[in-house]
Amino acid sequence: MSTDICVNFANRQFTGEETAILERAFSVGVTHCIFVATDLATSRVLSDWKPDSGRDDLPTCRSTAGVHPHDADSVEADWYEQLRSIARKPNVAAIGETGLDFNRNYSTKSNQRRCFDAQIELAHELQKPLFVHDRESGGEVADRLANAQLAGVVIHCFTGTEEELERYLAAGYFIGITGWIADKKRGTELRRLIARIPLEQLLVETDAPFLRPQNASIGTSTTISQHGLSGAVSQLTYLSSLTPSPHTPHTAAKI
Numbered sequence: 670m671s672t673d674i675c676v677n678f679a680n681r682q683f684t685g686e687e688t689a690i691l692e693r694a695f696s697v698g699v700t701h702c703i704f705v706a707t708d709l710a711t712s713r714v715l716s717d718w719k720p721d722s723g724r725d726d727l728p729t730c731r732s733t734a735g736v737h738p739h740d741a742d743s744v745e746a747d748w749y750e751q752l753r754s755i756a757r758k759p760n761v762a763a764i765g766e767t768g769l770d771f772n773r774n775y776s777t778k779s780n781q782r783r784c785f786d787a788q789i790e791l792a793h794e795l796q797k798p799l800f801v802h803d804r805e806s807g808g809e810v811a812d813r814l815a816n817a818q819l820a821g822v823v824i825h826c827f828t829g830t831e832e833e834l835e836r837y838l839a840a841g842y843f844i845g846i847t848g849w850i851a852d853k854k855r856g857t858e859l860r861r862l863i864a865r866i867p868l869e870q871l872l873v874e875t876d877a878p879f880l881r882p883q884n885a886s887i888g889t890s891t892t893i894s895q896h897g898l899s900g901a902v903s904q905l906t907y908l909s910s911l912t913p914s915p916h917t918p919h920t921a922a923k924i
């Protein structure tokens with residue numbers, strides 16, 4: 670039993686394969702999935718998505734509602750009101766994906782900050798956890814979160830520095846780890862840091878269809894690969910000398 674806290678289920682690569690993907694995920698022990706939204710359209714679709722009813726061989730799925738920093742430039746004038754009404758739905762487990770990405774800067778920094786602050790406020794108002802993307806914000810994500818009274822914060826796909834990790838852990842945030850850790854070059858620092866993350870604050874995510882672990886089978890970029898997911902979990906298990914259950918689902922259940 671485990672939870673994948675980040676599936677980009679609305680991604681075009683998954684179109685037409687939705688049920689098959691969930692069947693495969695369930696077959697390798699994924700009992701809960703969080704579908705992560707990146708804009709208003711995906712927030713709406715994912716919050717309305719219903720799995721085949723009456724089946725007990727699919728994961729339980731909930732979604733997030735939010736605007737990704739990459740999409741901050743393209744929001745409509747009334748985006749906040751629209752997001753607010755979607756985010757109130759019971760199936761929406763968290764607000765996001767939101768945050769700051771100063772690595773790619775697909776949206777201007779000022780728009781990213783504006784969207785992020787608004788979603789921090791929304792998470793506070795609805796008392797739902799915040800699902801956060803932080804890529805090279807230089808501590809600004811942590812600064813902006815510092816005074817917010819939130820139900821929980823997930824730093825998804827953590828790839829930051831030791832200093833950033835310590836700050837997030839001290840604040841009580843959850844840390845999401847993806848297949849990035851299995852990347853020979855990019856994952857070096859993360860492999861060193863993972864032992865610092867207490868089990869109660871560690872979450873596992875595929876970020877599918879992105880960030881496949883290195884040992885995933887070739888030709889499965891459009892699916893959650895059985896080998897890829899179990900490979901990621903076993904790598905994490907090995908690296909942190911943990912067993913993958915039962916802690917992960919318990920922690921993730923708080924999201």
Ligand SMILES: [Zn+2]
Pocket residue numbers: 766801802825826
């Ligand atoms: Zn992200």
